Amino acid sequence: MDPISLIIAIPDRSRRRRVVQSIGSSPHIRIMAETPDLMTTFAEVEERQPLAVLIDGSLARAPEFEVMRALFAALDVRWIVISDAPDTGSRIAASPWGRTSDLFAVAADIAAEPLIDHLRSVTRTARRNGRAEPPKAPAIPRSDEAHDRRRSKRFVLIGASTGGVDALLTVLSTFPADCPPTFIVQHTGGGFGESLTRLLDRQCQARVRPARHGDHVTHGEVVVAAGSRAHMRLAGGKPMRITLEPGTPISGHMPSVDAMFDSAIPGAKRVVAALLTGMGRDGAAGLLALRDAGATTIAQDEATSTVYGMPRAAVELGAAMHSLPLPRIGPEILRTCREAPSETNRRLATR
Structure with a gap:
C-alpha cells in the first residue's frame, strides 16, 4: 500500500517540528507540507490533495475552519485533530470533530506509533488513486433568443x-x-x-x-x-x-x-x-x-x-x-x- 500523504498544520513551529520528526521517517507516511495557519493549510490541501491532515485543535476551533472542513469532505480528505480536550461528540464549535464520521481526534500527547496506526486506520477507506475532482457538468451552449x-x-x-x-x-x-x-x-x-x-x-x-x-x-x-x-x-x-x-x-x-x-x-x-x-x-x-x-x-x-x-x-x-x-x-x-x-x-x- 502506498504511504499516506499528509499535511501537518500546527501554529507552534517547535511543536510542529516535533511531530514531523516523530512520524516523518515512517515508511507509511509521506509528509507533503507543514503549515502554520488556516489560509496556508487550505491552499496546500486544495493544491496537493493529501489523504489526511493532522491539525492543531486551536485551528480546528476557528470559525473559518467550516470552509476547510467542507473542502476536506469534497476531496475525501481525512483530518485528525490534535486535541487537549476530550471528544464530546458535540455539534457546537468547541468540539467540531465530534460532528460527523469523517472527523477524528487524538490526544495531544499521543506517541508516534499509535498516531501512525490511527492515520492508517482512518485513511483505509479514503481515495487512494488520482485527484478527487468531481465531474463538472458540461457547459450549456449559449441560449438563443x-x-x-x-x-x-x-x-x-x-x-x-x-x-x-x-x-x-x-x-x-x-x-x-x-x-x-x-x-x-x-x-x-x-x-x-x-x-x-x-x-x-x-x-x-x-x-x-x-x-x-x-x-x-x-x-x-x-x-x-x-x-x-x-x-x-x-x-x-x-x-x-x-x-x-x-x-x-x-x-x-x-x-x-x-x-x-x-x-x-x-x-x-x-x-x-x-x-x-x-x-x-x-x-x-x-x-x-x-x-x-x-x-x-x-x-x-x-x-x-x-x-x-x-x-x-x-x-x-x-x-x-x-x-x-x-x-x-x-x-x-x-x-x-x-x-x-x-x-x-x-x-x-x-x-
Missing part, C-alpha cells in the same frame, strides 16, 4: 452563517447549470471568501464566482459575498447588476444578509429568498420586508440547522412562507422559479 424568453424572470437570494457552507453545498447541488441568477451572502472570516467560492464552484453545475462591484449576473451564475468589507446590494438592470458598498456592519455583519435582502425589495415579486442556518438575526428583518413586498420566502427548519438562530428569528417574525428541511430547499426554490407569481400564490393558498 427564443429560449431566453422562456427562462424564468425570477432570481434567487440566499443568506447563511454558521453551518452555512454545508447547507449551501446541499442547496446548490440541486441547481442546474442554467439556474436562475443567484446571489449569496455567507458569513465567514476575512480572506476565506475566495476559498469558499472555489469550493462551491468545484461542487456545483452552475458557475460560482465572487461578487465584484459592478458585475452583471445572469442565468447559470451564482455570486457569493463572503469575507469582504463591503455589503452586496442589487442595483437592478437586465441582467441584474450588483454593487459592493463599504460602510459599517448591519445586523452585526459585513457583508450583511439584511443589506442584500433590503436592496432587492423593488424587484420583490420576482424574488425567491432563503435564510439558512446561522447564529444571530441577520436576514430576518430583510426577509420579512421581502415577503411583505411580494417575494416568496423560505427558512431552514430547526431539525436540519446547525444553529437555529437566523431561521428562528425569521419564523418568529412571520417572515418565512415555508420552514423547510435543508434537502427540500433547493428543489422548492427551483419549482417556485419555474412558476409565475400568480401560480405560486394559488399553490400557497391551497396549503
Whole structure:
C-alpha cells in the first residue's frame, strides 16, 4: 500500500517540528507540507490533495475552519485533530470533530506509533488513486433568443452563517447549470471568501464566482459575498447588476444578509429568498420586508440547522412562507422559479 500523504498544520513551529520528526521517517507516511495557519493549510490541501491532515485543535476551533472542513469532505480528505480536550461528540464549535464520521481526534500527547496506526486506520477507506475532482457538468451552449424568453424572470437570494457552507453545498447541488441568477451572502472570516467560492464552484453545475462591484449576473451564475468589507446590494438592470458598498456592519455583519435582502425589495415579486442556518438575526428583518413586498420566502427548519438562530428569528417574525428541511430547499426554490407569481400564490393558498 502506498504511504499516506499528509499535511501537518500546527501554529507552534517547535511543536510542529516535533511531530514531523516523530512520524516523518515512517515508511507509511509521506509528509507533503507543514503549515502554520488556516489560509496556508487550505491552499496546500486544495493544491496537493493529501489523504489526511493532522491539525492543531486551536485551528480546528476557528470559525473559518467550516470552509476547510467542507473542502476536506469534497476531496475525501481525512483530518485528525490534535486535541487537549476530550471528544464530546458535540455539534457546537468547541468540539467540531465530534460532528460527523469523517472527523477524528487524538490526544495531544499521543506517541508516534499509535498516531501512525490511527492515520492508517482512518485513511483505509479514503481515495487512494488520482485527484478527487468531481465531474463538472458540461457547459450549456449559449441560449438563443427564443429560449431566453422562456427562462424564468425570477432570481434567487440566499443568506447563511454558521453551518452555512454545508447547507449551501446541499442547496446548490440541486441547481442546474442554467439556474436562475443567484446571489449569496455567507458569513465567514476575512480572506476565506475566495476559498469558499472555489469550493462551491468545484461542487456545483452552475458557475460560482465572487461578487465584484459592478458585475452583471445572469442565468447559470451564482455570486457569493463572503469575507469582504463591503455589503452586496442589487442595483437592478437586465441582467441584474450588483454593487459592493463599504460602510459599517448591519445586523452585526459585513457583508450583511439584511443589506442584500433590503436592496432587492423593488424587484420583490420576482424574488425567491432563503435564510439558512446561522447564529444571530441577520436576514430576518430583510426577509420579512421581502415577503411583505411580494417575494416568496423560505427558512431552514430547526431539525436540519446547525444553529437555529437566523431561521428562528425569521419564523418568529412571520417572515418565512415555508420552514423547510435543508434537502427540500433547493428543489422548492427551483419549482417556485419555474412558476409565475400568480401560480405560486394559488399553490400557497391551497396549503
